[in-house]
Amino acid sequence: MSAPSRPPVPGVNVIGQFRAESGIGEAARSVVAALDAVGMPVLPALPPETSPSRQGVAFDVVPLSKATFPVTLSLLTAYETGPLVAAAPDHITRGQLVGLWWWEVEDLPDFMAEAFAHVDAVWAGTEHVQRALARSAGDTPVDRIRYAVRRPEPTGVDREALGLPTDGCLFLTLFGFYSAMARKNPQGTIAAFVRAFPRAEPGGPQLVVKVIDEDAHPAELAALEALIAPHPHVHLLTGYRDRSGIDDLLAAADVVVSLHRAEGFGYAPAEAMALGRTALATGYSGNLDYMNAENSVLVPAEVVPIGPEGAPYPAESRWAEPDLAAAADAMRQLAADPARRAALGAHAAADMAAGFTDRAAGESILAALARLPETPARPSWWARRRADRLAAELRRTR
Known part of the structure; x- marks a missing residue:
């Protein structure tokens, strides 16, 4: 994988269903682990509404109001992106918003395709998903990143x-x-x-x-x-x-x-x-x-x-x-x-x-971050310093 063409951003917010026992929840947790593996400061936050899946995974998060890095990665679905933007604090919408979207079939319904208007870029986790999203993306760039695969840890029971x-x-x-x-x-x-x-x-x-x-x-x-x-x-x-x-x-x-x-x-x-x-x-x-x-x-x-x-x-x-x-x-x-x-x-x-390790996934995310255009509005130095400290505290608990 080629090296990023410019220094990475100071840190990222990640919005996802971190406590959900589902594939979407696993994807969100995987992105945070990947960012940890490459030393990228990250502030995970829950969306305004949780998914209907069982919420049984313990995971430390911050309120959206404290997720103040300049780039936000959203692991919500395309159809959840509009409501997220409507409810998110101003610093989320002023910064760069990237949708890490999943979709299973070859075409998006029209009501989901409208979500491209809310994001600066979309990242797909597989070639199949990238092709499906690109069909409806218009001018919005659709990049591809790698996700890590967790190795299960069985207890040994028969x-x-x-x-x-x-x-x-x-x-x-x-x-x-x-x-x-x-x-x-x-x-x-x-x-x-x-x-x-x-x-x-x-x-x-x-x-x-x-x-x-x-x-x-x-x-x-x-x-x-x-x-x-x-x-x-x-x-x-x-x-x-x-x-x-x-x-x-x-x-x-x-x-x-x-x-x-x-x-x-x-x-x-x-x-x-x-x-x-x-x-x-x-x-x-x-x-x-x-x-x-x-x-x-x-x-x-x-x-x-x-x-x-x-x-x-x-x-x-x-x-x-x-x-x-x-x-x-x-x-x-x-x-x-x-x-x-x-x-x-x-x-x-x-x-x-x-x-499919955390590090391989993290490096693919760094490369995709480097391909983003500059964030239209950067948080203040003080806000960035506060975000850095909060990210470091959370990382010690993971």
Whole structure:
């Protein structure tokens, strides 16, 4: 990566859902860790409204009124950016505002595209997201940065203690209902698994479907339960598990599956790969920034119109329909070949450790900061000094 063309800014504010147990929350925390890794002072702040996801992660923040560095990175969604600008203190809107946006499909709806008027630049986390955002950006620059992938820290508990099947090759898929079940496509994972293994056999392969936020989506949960009920080797896992509990699930799995129709990044398979587990995923969208034929198993897919059942995504946009026959074949092969699983997992762990670290992500952010135009209004020397001290105090607590 080339060196920044000018000195970095004195520090940045980062607005995000730092306490949310979701991919958006993980992305926000990851950006702060990346900035810490390269020594950039950072002031994390919560937005005026929190997300509907469970807020269970402890994370120290400052009030928006004290986030007084000249550049603000917002990890809110595009459609949350307008309300943020309306509610933010003047020093946020007078400085430079960068949207670190995620979007999963190829096109933005018009009401989201209007958000480009509120920001000076947009940064995407994958090539897929960058292409999607650039289609609607107009004159707003759309850059790309790298995100780090956290290596899970399992506690070492066994499958039985986790409430998991104790025998057989264990396939695991995870999703949250707020992330849109049609896009995450657990139905496809279940269908492929049952196609691969039509009958439950003693010591045979097992599939665990871990969900979150099910209480807020009773109809979708009921549909998923009905889909799983005829298959005793498919298990639905509900209920809250903290980060350590999810890490233990990833460690207990032999194969982590994501037969998504579209993905901005895909933290679950990425973290599984960092842990050395085999990932099986649709060969489409944001996960291709870290998955390849050497470190994972990619399922071919056909890009198709989304249609009216894919709300909230534009019906006229496109996503992928994974080949379930190919996915089933891959599942059978992986279940029968532990040596191949081990080789893929080792390659995956090495790739993640080499290229998706906090430092690598931090360096990409520094380079993107250097490509920004100068901030139109700089805070006073006194305000910058106060921000520096506050950032240093917060960093000592992380």
